[in-house]
Amino acid sequence: MRTNRMGFAAAFAAVVLAVTLVCGSGLVVAGAATRDELNGVMGLLVLSAVVSGFASVFVVAGMLGLHVLRQRRTWALLRSVGMTPRQVGRLIVAEALVVAVLAGLVGCLAAVPYAWMMAGFMRMTGLAPGGVPVEVGAVPFVLGFVVGVVVTLVAAFAAARKAVGVGPLEVLRDSAAQRRLLPWPRAVAGGVALVAGGVLVWLVPRVGPGDAAPTALGTTMVLCVAASALGPVAMRGLGWSLGGLVARLDPGAGMLARSSLVTQPRRAMSAASPVMLSVALACTFLFAVATTDAAVGVVRSGPSVWVGPLLVGSAVAYTVISVVNAAAMTMAERGGEVRLLRTLGIKPAQLARAVCWEMLIVTGIGALLGTGIAAASLTALGMAVSGEARFAYSLPQYGGLVLVCVVSGLVGGLAAVRRPLSGSLLHAG
Template sequence: MVLAWNNVRTNRLGLAASFAAVLLAVTLVGGGGLVVAGAGARDELNGVIGLLVLSAVVSGFVSVFVVAGMLSLHVLRQRRTWALLRSVGMTPRQVSRLITAEALVVAVLAGAAGCVLAVPYAWVMSGFVRMTGLAPEGVPVEVTPWPFVVALVVGLAVTLLAARGAARKAVGVGPLEVLRESAAQRRILPWPRAVAGVMALAGGGGLLFLVPQVKATAAVPAGLGAAMVLCVGASALGPVVLRGAGWLVGLVVARFDPGAGMLAGSSLVTQPRRAMAAASPVMLTIALACTFLFAVSTGDAADGVVRTGPSAWAAPILVGSAVVYTVISVLNATAMTMAERGEEIRLLRTLGVKPRQLTRMVCWETLIVTCAGTLLGTGIAAAALTALGVAATGRPAFTYSVTQYAGLVLVCAASGLAGAVVSTRKARRGSLRPD
């Protein structure tokens, strides 16, 4: 615990993304629980409770996904640190306990701050529900203990699950890894990850087959569940897709921008798992947000309902918290993946690559990663919405909004570009001496 606390204090930047992810998870779950507790006291708000619970479940799933990704990135960045500890005698079990202790320290600090922020978030959600007409008289916010308890348990459970997966990666680092200078990853897709990915895709496909056969009230939750399971499978198998995309798109980009395009494509081919860590939040945002938003519009079209005024913003607002969460994770993931490349970028500068070329390389790489995440998320959302369309209308068709879809893609791209450009500015334009 002493070593873990010192590591957290000295590596604040590396763990800041994990802290922010747990903080938002506790805030979303705790604030949503306070609103649900207030709505539960009034029978006329039963429909609102269902939507709020569904939104909270989506937020909880996103938190698991994002926290796991942030801790995995932290472990990958500290690869040589774990190898150094192994080389001086630390056992694999001690390394695993150290990572778990670090995660617990972050979870406790973030959980306490998240409980404080949950109350104002609940008031904001209550105001949005009243403004959109879902509850014209508003939802009373009751500050009761159990939403905070649930939020803290969710935060700790999510962090421990993520830490367990991250610890496996750290334990797999050998003592001689500290001497390895190559950036290439030797195993792009370990067999346990491949098996888990295939099983998740098969499970998601099975859930999609069941969506048209369940009750109408359970169709949307089942469709969202299928999308979540498919996201897990796509994230596990994604490095293979990104390596192919990096090679193919890199060739195309290199024709327009030879130097920067070639470097961007080579980076993705060399480090597809690192790139997938940045693409996963994009995929998650597109898949879940589109499934939730367009499932509502498909159901309205099937029932002949036309939403105007504030009620038209009900679905976007309910899914907005999860979207904001994943957008922040896009910023964090991109910044973390780019920040660890300071030495690589400085080496390229010593070889004659100009700062402008490095800026274009970073932008091209981010755009390729965003496109890959967008395509994966779009495919998952389209599959889930097709099943929901069959359940609602009997036909494999669904209603969608090009404006909302384009807005989500642009927000993800802008977030990724901002994180990449800001995090690499010092390496691209600063001193050539290492930190």
């Protein structure tokens, strides 16, 4: 763990924030349940907690998977010196358990100020003028801690299955290309989720208007799972196409960016997945409220304007932080690659542009997938509430969200390669 601080720091941060969101949301829901006058916002709080839980599971699983993926050669080296597959698997689970327990404790401590902040925000905006009591009870803490540990261990077990499949000779491979774009379990899971998402898209217009919005939310979640699983295929195709356009604008740096995306589409998709999740969830929530209001002729003002941002705000903030973490992790392992390119005569400025182009393409593809998922759910919602295949949206809100994701990806990527770009060419790490 001392020799891979970047990966474990990113995983630790993801679990801390996940436990904070789940536990803090539980504290607020438990407090609101004690007052009858808060029954009107209970559904809002429960829905916000569900979104936070889904985002937490999605991000933690993706972060652990990325962590194991970037250590393939490490596992192969351990196998080559005699470590058995079972020992490798136990090592990964033990590391994850240490991270999960420590992060869970920190997340539980941070949950109380987070719950106070949520309660204060609801009082300040007038959604709960009398305030939401934050009662510190055992159940939300146990729930948040258990969720953090269980999700981390499940993700670790799944990642360990990939790691134990790494052969001892993997360490001798010179090629960075991934031989299997989609392992069959991932392809099956993605296919099932895609079919389920398609069924939900068909179902949304056929449920009652009161159930259409929650069903659309479920559709977005399921389609996010499908896109994350099958995303490497889209990443390779779109990365080649967009990378080709960039290579015409900036031949040297653009060619490097395209080659990296085509060679390692699963790694790139790991960085794009949080962007996709942020855009899909935020657009679904914000524009679902606007679409429903437009269908019934409601114009919101005052505290009710904050309904959409409150539902999705914490989850989006969490996934934006995950964009920085994922971008940093995908770039941190490439220090040796960057130094090798520098020894071949490529200037640091060219490499910095290549990193920027790569992160722009990755975040752009993530935003494109998230937009498509949200558009499918919202179109079905529009059919349910107005009978027309259209939905309300705000370009400033959408553009601001995408811009935040793009900037986060650039910051994470450039920060991770800053040292190899400016450091010694002889450094081996």
